[in-house]
Amino acid sequence: MRQVxxxxxxxxxxxxxxxxxxxFAVIISGVSxxxxxxxxxxxxxxxxQLTLRTRLGFSADRITTLAEGAATNATRENVARTLTxxxxxxxxxxxLLIVLxxxxxxxxxxxxxxxxxxxxxxxxxxxxxxxxxxxxxxxNTTSSSFQFVPALSGRNRVVIAATDSAAQRYAxxxxxxxxxxxxxxxxxxxxxxxxxxxxxxxxxxSQAVKAAFEQKGTLVTERSIIDDxxxxxxxxxxxxAGADGVLAKxxxxxxxxxxxxANAAIAGLEKQRVGIEAEIEQLKDRKGQMPAxxxxxxxxxxxxELARISAKxxxxx
Amino acid sequence: LLAxxxxxxxxxxxxxxxxxxxxxxxxxxxxxxxxxxxxxxxxAGDAQTAAREFRxxxxxxxxxxxxxxxxxxxxxxxxxxxxxxRRAVLAAIEVAPGYPRAQDLLxxxxxxx
Numbered sequence: 461m462r463q464v465x466x467x468x469x470x471x472x473x474x475x476x477x478x479x480x481x482x483x484f485a486v487i488i489s490g491v492s493x494x495x496x497x498x499x500x501x502x503x504x505x506x507x508x509q510l511t512l513r514t515r516l517g518f519s520a521d522r523i524t525t526l527a528e529g530a531a532t533n534a535t536r537e538n539v540a541r542t543l544t545x546x547x548x549x550x551x552x553x554x555x556l557l558i559v560l561x562x563x564x565x566x567x568x569x570x571x572x573x574x575x576x577x578x579x580x581x582x583x584x585x586x587x588x589x590x591x592x593x594x595x596x597x598x599x600n601t602t603s604s605s606f607q608f609v610p611a612l613s614g615r616n617r618v619v620i621a622a623t624d625s626a627a628q629r630y631a632x633x634x635x636x637x638x639x640x641x642x643x644x645x646x647x648x649x650x651x652x653x654x655x656x657x658x659x660x661x662x663x664x665x666s667q668a669v670k671a672a673f674e675q676k677g678t679l680v681t682e683r684s685i686i687d688d689x690x691x692x693x694x695x696x697x698x699x700x701a702g703a704d705g706v707l708a709k710x711x712x713x714x715x716x717x718x719x720x721x722a723n724a725a726i727a728g729l730e731k732q733r734v735g736i737e738a739e740i741e742q743l744k745d746r747k748g749q750m751p752a753x754x755x756x757x758x759x760x761x762x763x764x765e766l767a768r769i770s771a772k773x774x775x776x777x
Numbered sequence: 778l779l780a781x782x783x784x785x786x787x788x789x790x791x792x793x794x795x796x797x798x799x800x801x802x803x804x805x806x807x808x809x810x811x812x813x814x815x816x817x818x819x820x821a822g823d824a825q826t827a828a829r830e831f832r833x834x835x836x837x838x839x840x841x842x843x844x845x846x847x848x849x850x851x852x853x854x855x856x857x858x859x860x861x862x863r864r865a866v867l868a869a870i871e872v873a874p875g876y877p878r879a880q881d882l883l884x885x886x887x888x889x890x
Contacts, residue, residue, distance in 0.1 A: 647841045652876030667840045675804060733875075740874050756867075763870045764887055767880035774877065 481716065482522065483555045485512050486542060489527040490534050490562030490574045490602075497563070497631065498528065504561050504635045511643045512557075516656070517715045528576050534562075535577045536584070543588045554594035557713065561635050564602035566626050571607035573600065582611035595711060597658050601635035603628060609685060610692035618658050618688040618708045622669075624696070630681045637668035642713065654717070659708035662686050666697035729773045736766045790817045801833075808837035808845070815848055824855035843873035850882055862886050 489505040492498035505527055512518040524542050526534040532542075550556060563574040572579040580588070589596065589612060596617045600608045605621040606628070612619045622634035641648040641664035645656040648664035666684045673680040685694030688707035695704045740762050747755050783793055797814035800807060815830030831849035839845035846869035853862035863886045869879040 647844075650841070650843065650873065652843050652873035652879070654875075664840055667838070671806075671808070671838070671840075674806060737874050744871065759871065760863075760867055763867060763874070763880075763883060766874060767870075767883045770875070770877065770880050771884065 481553050481555075482551070483516075483518055483557070483713070483715070484522045484546060484550065485518055485524070485557040485559070486546070487523070487525045487527075487559050487561065488534050488539060488573075488575075489525070489530075490560065491528055491576050493563060493574075501561050502527070504639055507643070508559060508561075508639050511639060515643055515645060516713050528562075534575050536575050536580050539575065539580060540588055543592065547592055550593040552593050555597065555711070555713075556592065556594055557597045558599065559635075559638075560600045560602055560605075562602055563631070564600065564604040566604035566607060566629065568626050569607075571604050571611075573602060573605075573608075582607050586611050595707075597711060597713075599638065601632060601638060603630055603632055603682070605632075606685065606694070609687045609694040613687045613690050613692035615690050616707070617690065618686065618711055619694075620658075620662055620684065620686050621694060622682050622684050624683045624685045624694060628682050632669075632682045633672055634665055634669055634682055634684055637665040637672070638662075640668065641665050645714065655712045656714050657709050658688075658711045658713060659686075659705055661713065662708065663697040723776065726773060726776050729769055729776070733766065733769050733773060736762055736769065740766065784813075790820055793817060794821070801830075805833070806837045808834045808839040811837060812839060812845060812848060815852065819848075819852060819855065824852045828852035828856065843869045843876050843879060845869075846872065847876070847879050847882055850879075850886070854882070854886065859886055 487505055487508055489501045492501050505525060509523055509525055512523055513520055524532070524546075526532050526538050526542065528534050532538055546556060560573050565572050565574065565579075570581050570583065572581045573585070585608065589598075594616075596612075596614075597620075598608070598612055598617065599620045601622045603623060604626065606624045606626070607621075609619050609621050622632040623629075638661060641661040642656065648660050649656050650660050650663065662684065669682060669684065670680060683696055685696055686708060687694045687704055688711075689703045691703065693704075740759070743755070743758055743762065783796055794814065794817045797810055797817060800810045801814060804810065811830045811834035815827040815834065818824070818827035818830060828849060831845060831852055835842070835845045835849065846865050850862045850865035850869065853859075853865060863883075866879055866882045866886055869876060870883060873879060
């Protein structure tokens with residue numbers, strides 16, 4: 461029965477052509493090992509599915525879930541079939557979000573994600589994802605996940621791991637907060653532009669994990685990292701600005717908002733708004749190289765200008 | 778968690794505030810708790826205490842920094858301290874230039890709205 465269900469799911473994935481800018485998700489909840497973990501994995505997996513559909517507007521037929529004991533079990537064969545089918549379906553400007561929930565192991569040189577039956581190591585994941593069209597956001601929320609970053613890093617890819625060293629091999633809480641970030645997108649939307657970027661979800665989850673350990677008063681046993689420039693070197697959310705982050709900050713998990721340029725007057729104001737926002741970003745970049753007073757004066761002038769134009773846009777809509 | 782459960786159960790601000798205050802004593806680094814307590818104090822008209830709690834939320838590393846600075850700006854505005862309100866709202870805009878709440882607040886502070 462399960463094989464029939466998977467075959468139907470794969471046929472569906474392969475047969476319906478995707479149009480541009482579509483968003484797909486694969487949730488893989490691996491072997492749990494105990495009732496306690498089975499319960500938390502199911503809770504997270506169900507919550508993620510619901511959030512993707514209801515909060516982020518993913519179509520139900522573009523979300524594939526492989527889970528221990530589910531109609532489509534989380535086995536390596538099913539992972540391979542699902543990814544192969546998606547390679548046929550995705551277009552170059554589509555987005556694929558893959559989230560791994562469960563347990564991982566590492567021998568120091570390679571990591572595995574624990575599936576039902578034989579596991580898949582980082583090399584096998586790399587092979588399975590090679591040739592996947594579109595932008596890939598790969599989130600391994602498990603213990604010992606850090607080696608997925610160098611293994612899967614590449615052009616047009618954002619790779620996130622819940623841990624950053626072999627020593628971080630304990631059950632993680634990162635999935636709870638990553639899903640919370642997607643669900644509470646208004647709070648996670650740090651720049652308040654009304655959209656949730658992968659960077660914002662990652663930053664929210666990283667900070668929430670840190671706060672959770674601080675509240676418990678225990679040593680932090682997981683530090684999440686991200687790589688999006690293809691160099692295979694991950695960075696933490698709180699690290700000084702570095703090479704990573706550019707792609708993740710411009711990769712959004714929610715749908716593209718409808719264009720508002722139908723009205724010429726609004727379009728003109730929108731153009732001004734974008735220009736001022738760019739000026740603000742340039743000014744912020746120069747902050748350390750100019751006197752504080754001069755920066756504050758210039759920033760306030762631009763902020764007031766931006767606020768006035770934004771108010772006009774909101775009033776005109 | 779307890780405070781959230783009480784809030785969800787419809788417990789009013791007068792009974793909620795002591796719960797948040799107790800949590801703040803037990804865990805002074807819980808930024809979300811300071812923010813929640815600050816909002817309750819604002820509702821109760823105690824902007825002075827609200828401002829203290831909002832400052833604590835920012836110092837404790839509130840995840841949503843833009844909202845935290847806006848909360849603080851609103852409390853300063855309620856106290857009639859436009860200079861500090863202006864500084865706080867500009868800090869919010871520095872984090873989130875397109876945040877409508879911060880923009881409206883800025884216009885209110887500078888007299889443009």
